[in-house]
Amino acid sequence: MFISSPNADLVSTLGPIRQTYARKEDFPPIARAYTQLSQTIRDMGLLRRSPAFYILTGVAILLSFAGAITGFILLGESWFQLLIAAILGIVFTQVAFLAHEAGHRQILTTGPANDRLARVLAAIVGISYSWWDSKHSRHHANPNRVGKDPDIEADTISFLEDDALRARGIRRLITQRQGWFFFPLLTLEGLNLYFHSLRYLLGREPVKARWAELGMIAARFALVFTPVFLLLPLGMAFAFTGVMVALFGVYMGASFAPNHKGMPVIAPDARLDFFSKQVRTSRNIRGGWWATALMGGLNYQIEHHLFPSMARPQLAKTREIVREYCAAHQVPYTETSLGQSYAIVIGYLNRVGLAARDPFDCPMVAAYRRG
DSSP, X not given: OOSSOTTTGGGSSOOOSSOOOBOGGGSOOOTTHHHHHHHHHHHTTTTSOOHHHHHHHHHHHHHHHHHHHHHHHHHOSOTTXXXXXXXXXXXXXXXXXXXXXXXXXXXXXXXXXXXXXXHHHHHHHTOOHHHHHHHHHHHHHSTXXXXXXGGGSOSSXXXXXXXXXXXXXXXXXXXXXXXXXXXXXXXXHHHHHHHHHHHHHTSSSOOTTHHHHHHHHHHHHHHHHHHHHHHSOHHHHHXXXXXXXXXXXXXXXXXXXXXXXXXXXXXXXXXXXXXXXXXXXXOEEOOTHHHHHXXXXXXXXXXXXXXXXXXXXXXXXXXXXXXXXXXXXXXXXXXXXXXXXXXXXXXXXXXXXXXXXXXGGSHHHHHHHHO
């Protein structure tokens, strides 16, 4: 069965003591659903590339970098430099969105060309493309499936009650009220991404383009941080670095988290058709053009999971078709505001975190004892 209704119940921090998972019977198969939908999308030309859009986006990012660098030079030893740091955190996240799209082969016409572009863009951000590609490909193949989706594996945050039960020490204290800690912890997400990237590249397993990525990432950090620590007082340089990395982490996490957290979690042995598992485990964010610009197209998560190689400008029109198709086939299509999605994520994480508390600290058990 589902964890809970993805539309309303998840906002509550109360829920069942033991987590249950969606199984095959909860996802009625839709014969040829994806094949028919794909043909419609293809016939309408919605899988075509959008070179003009990506050229303009690239130019806007380059101009933003140029403006930030100019501001950095002109401001000198001023605490207003923290504004420049914040701008850079935002711009680096926008570069990460482009790396994500290149990795999905949305930008250029061939796979190898997209891979090369994604590798360079990821290095500009400070992340290993090889690490991200391995992790993200497994996520797309099995979103929210226990044991197969790396995005719901326990880290500092536990996304499953079984993981919350196993939390110990400081992580257990965090897990108990992890929903409230979620956004503060995102300030460290940038460091977390850097750490996992370097650990992957320096590991013993074979890595494609290992030395190229290490070289580009090293050059990136040198180009970014050498001027900061050479031209600013030491305390100001550390503050600059902290603001830039923290905002990058919050922006990245706040853009990716609303898409699947709090949606149905699928049992490890469940066998589901592609259309059902992609639509039912994903959540869209309302808002139109501004949400698309803010989240790099991740607001159309359902359409992105159904058509990963679709260029960002085609997602809005595809949404209308997918919504109608889901309504006709009685498939739940989840879409909320950005604020509602964060409330759902926080509520879901807090509910999972109840498993890490003392049993008699759990509100449901306490209510039972009073009764």
